[in-house]
Amino acid sequence: AINSDPREVVERHLQASRSIDSDANNPIDLVVWPENVIDVLDFESSTELREVTAQASRLNSTFSVGITEDVNQQHFTNAQVIVTPDGQVVDRYDKVRRVPFGEYMPMRSFLASLGAPVDQVPRDALAGTGPAYLDVPTASGSERISVVISWEVFFGGRAREGIKEGAGLIINPTNGSSYTWTVLQSQQIASSRLRAIETGRWVVQVSPTGFSAFVDPSGKVHQRTSISEQAVIDADVDIRTGQTIYVALGDKPWVALVILVFLFGFISRSRFRPSR
Known part of the structure; x- marks a missing residue:
């Protein structure tokens, strides 16, 4: 939930990861955690990185985890990072499209002068500037994946950017805890379906409170969880190549x-x- 203790959120995801089994006959290339489930000052020097590394090492799998980091009293970052089994943070994508009035307050000074309750959003997320993909080390080599954090999935151009750069899969780590029992959850799944069809790629949507699911390139939804259901879902997904008309144009x-x-x-x- 939105008001959950940050440490409790991490523990729940560690518990879920500990339930995963992997062996030589059933290797796992990538484990994806949702958006901003780790809230720290500096992830690379944190206890949470060591805990994620322990699970990545146990499974011999790469982890993609959602983090927020404090920059100062006015700003924070919202990012998805790649953690390898040896504890290295080898790639990072900072969310580019922030949620207005949720992750930042547009025209903060002007609205404050009008008496608007701008303190309801006390800090602003810093917008990322990097390309919308992550490079993921696997046993068979590095794979590029497109990443759209949370509501970025509503914008076709965000997913397309990663695909244009050679991504063969889309991940959508999200945290819709502010909208748990609203139509937004269904809208987000619908948007993941659109992105899958537009790009000809699988979409992996991961959420701690909303729907988690796999969406195949035809737009069919697989293994969709229920609202606020704690579950670990897994699937073999194809790394696709080529460009659809939408990706090209x-x-x-x-x-x-x-x-x-x-x-x-x-x-x-x-x-x-x-x-x-």
Whole structure:
């Protein structure tokens, strides 16, 4: 839940990870934890990194975990990092599209001057600037995955950016605890389906309070959990290659097409309007 003790959240995810078994006949390439389940000052010097490393080492698997780090009293970061079995943090993606009025307060000074309760969002997340992918070491080599944190999955261009750079899979670590019993949870699964179809890739959605699921490239949802259900789900997913029409062309041609359709309709209506 949104008001859960940060340490309790970490313990729950460690407990879930301890329930996973792996052996030479059933290797696990990647374990994904949700968005911001670790809240620390500095992850790379934290106890939490050592605890994640212990599980990564036990399973001989790479972990992708969601972290928030304090920058100062006014700012924090929201990132997804890659942790290897030897405890190295080898890649990091900082969330680019922040949630307005949730992760940051737009026009904070102006709204404060109007008496708005800007203290309801006491700190602002710093926006990332890096590309939307992570490189994941596996037993068979490095694999590139596209990463869209939380509501970034609603924006096709975020997933497309990683795919354009060679990603063969999309992960969507999220934490919808502010919207646990709302329609947003279903909307997010629907958005994961869109991203899967648009890009021709599997999408792995992981949440501590909302829906977790695998979505195949046709948009079919597999193993969707219930709201706030504690579960570990696993699947063999294909690392895909190639580009769909959407990945190749992006949004601009479709926006132009919509504009042309509206213009055609407007011109046709004006041209054939009956005289009085």
